[in-house]
Amino acid sequence: MRFGRRRLFDGLTVAVEPGAPLAVLGANGSGKSTLLLLFAGLLAPTGGEARLEINGATIPARDVPLRVGYVAPALDLYDALTARETLAFLTRARALPDAAARVEATLDRVGLWGRMDDPVAAFSTGMRQRLRLATALVHDPPVLLLDEPGATLDAAGRDLTASLVADGSRVVVLATNDPAEAALCPRRVELG
Ligand SMILES: Nc1ncnc2c1ncn2[C@@H]1O[C@H](COP(=O)(O)OP(=O)(O)OP(=O)(O)O)[C@@H](O)[C@H]1O
Structure with a gap:
């Protein structure tokens, strides 16, 4: 993967098992978010191909959004929708x-039961992050890609992300600069 003349990584293969989450670590700008975007099928590699395999079977590009839950700080939400409408939209789309x-x-x-009919415009930063987590969970995907999931969360929210990372039924890849989050993962890859 390149941006202009800057090469981030090349020929990278990552195998992650359910129950053994992988932490993607590295300095600011080392490529953690970019790697998760490639895994999520939201960014095309500048050369070659990015391929997601589950149990040896390649997941067709059109099915990747159904098999992957992706959370990142920059993920936009629709201010005009309520939390319930946001997820209802996704259940229809999927x-x-x-x-x-x-x-x-x-x-x-994700702890938004009591606020599910409030518009997202009225949500705090941490509530928005909880809703991002909900968008990644609503289709019960076998793969979770979490980019700095706990950065804006309170203690209960960080417990929630810890429980998601520890959920042995899913493949989890976690990009983080937070040592406490990284410590949730038995496996690590350091970029840069
Ligand atoms: N759309 C883009 N156009 C040009 N360069 C980009 C683009 N997206 C990312 N980059 C560059 O790619 C590199 C990796 O960025 P990325 O966001 O993946 O890093 P990161 O490891 O997630 O950083 P951080 O810890 O700050 O979140 C950086 O040098 C960044 O400037």
Whole structure:
């Protein structure tokens, strides 16, 4: 992957098992966010291809959003929608079953049950981050890509991200500069 003449990484293969989350570490600008964007299929590599394989099967590009939950600080939310409407939109876009119950259970999981009918415009920074986590969880993906998930969260919110990272049923990749978050992961890769 390159930006102009700056090469970030080349020929990188990462195998991550459920129950053994991988921390992606490195200085500011080393490429952590870029790597997660590539994994999420949200950025095309400048050369070659980025491929996501689960149990040896390559996931077609169009299916990657269904198999991956992605959270990053820059992920935009729609201010005009409520939290419930935000997730309802995603359940429709992803044609998910049991949409109403799924939306409510997910908002409960991230601690937004009591505010689910408030517009996102009225949400605090940490509440927005909790809603970002909800957007990554609502389709119950086997892969979670978390870019600095706890940066704006309170203690309960950081416990929530810790429980997501520790969830042995999912493949988790966590990009972070926070040593406490990194310590949740038994495996690490250092960029730069
Ligand atoms: N859209 C872009 N255009 C040009 N350069 C970019 C772009 N996105 C990222 N870069 C460059 O790629 C490098 C890696 O950026 P990236 O955001 O992946 O780093 P990071 O490790 O996540 O940093 P941080 O710890 O600050 O979040 C930086 O040098 C950055 O300037």
